[in-house]
Amino acid sequence: EIYLVYTEFRSAISQQPVTVKLLPVEESGQQGGEAGKGRQEYIFEPSAGEVLGLLLPKYLETVIYGALLQASASELGARMTAMGSATDNAQELISKLVLNYNKVRQATITREISEIVGGAEALK
Template sequence: MASLKEVRSRIISVQSTQQITKAMKMVAAAKLRRAQDNILRMRPYAQRLNSILSNLTSSMENEVASEYSAQREVRRVLIIAITSDRGLAGAFNSNIFKGVNQLLATRYSAQAAAGNVTVLAIGKRAHEYFVRRRLPMLGNYIHIFGSLSFDTVRVAAEDAMQGFRAGQFDEVTMVYNEFKNVATQIVRAEQLLPLIPAEAPATATPTANVDYIFEPSKEEIVQTLIPQSLKIQLYKAVLESNASEHGARMTAMDKATENAGELLKSLKLTYNRTRQAAITTEILEIVGGAEALAASR
């Protein structure tokens, strides 16, 4: 049985840990509110932009081709893995690693075997993980969440877009956590490049062709709107991941605080039992000593 001093030391240690996890939960909750507001404002904008782009491309048919729509044999692949800079967020980061590994084992198994898979890591945890796996890395975005903005994400998007235009990559896929609620994050693997043609719903009814008036020219609209849409898609994925991170950390710290409370109850019970046993032993020793002294007289 542990001594009273050891149990008391463990109680103090667990209490300190509980205070830290409780504080981290409160910080994560405050950051989550801001991150959730950002993604809720971004989603309608991104959806509307994609809708405009779909309408534009469908109206032009094959009149204007985009360099981001080029369909090539998939030999070289870029995976954009979005994690966090810090840990203590439960399975938030490990789920991304599992998602990427699943892609490498199934969809991109041939490219992985040939060593033609490159990773663009957004977040320190992703960078460290894939460097250990000795995968080729594109760029360095390990501290992008320190000053998260569209401009910082735009640089990463432009690197991926430039690689696709130059033929360095034949396909670009994003892997990130989509924010659903505080306790739930869904791992998504979405193709960023080449652009996937919009499909009409199966229930859609034939309609008359709409004669659009383009201002400025179709070519200029395509050259401006498509790159902007791609950057917005990546920025939205990063915002989703940011909100998911704070939700996962808040949940993990809440659970850690509860576990610390349960451990404290167990340790205090052990402490009281050990103390009671020590007092009983002392009483028995005193009584035994008194009886021995009386018997010696």
């Protein structure tokens, strides 16, 4: 048995890990005991085995390519979300630093003015 595990893209902030069974390929569309009901027989040219031999590699390529696209979209969505959070955090940090800088600058100016006024009073 061969399984393919990848991240499925749900949205930019949501990715879901998925496991898909690649081989052996299971026949779909049958429900429990309804295996023979409503089923048509088809004639294959060349034989069904040869058609399967030609289609199976293309099917696997398509499933793997789709998984690669989903994984790539998931990665880009996760990166976009992470960069958005990093940008928000950086903006918040910049705001705090600017506020702190302004407080220190104001305290320095106030101290210098107090020293000047104190020196002027001492000269009188």
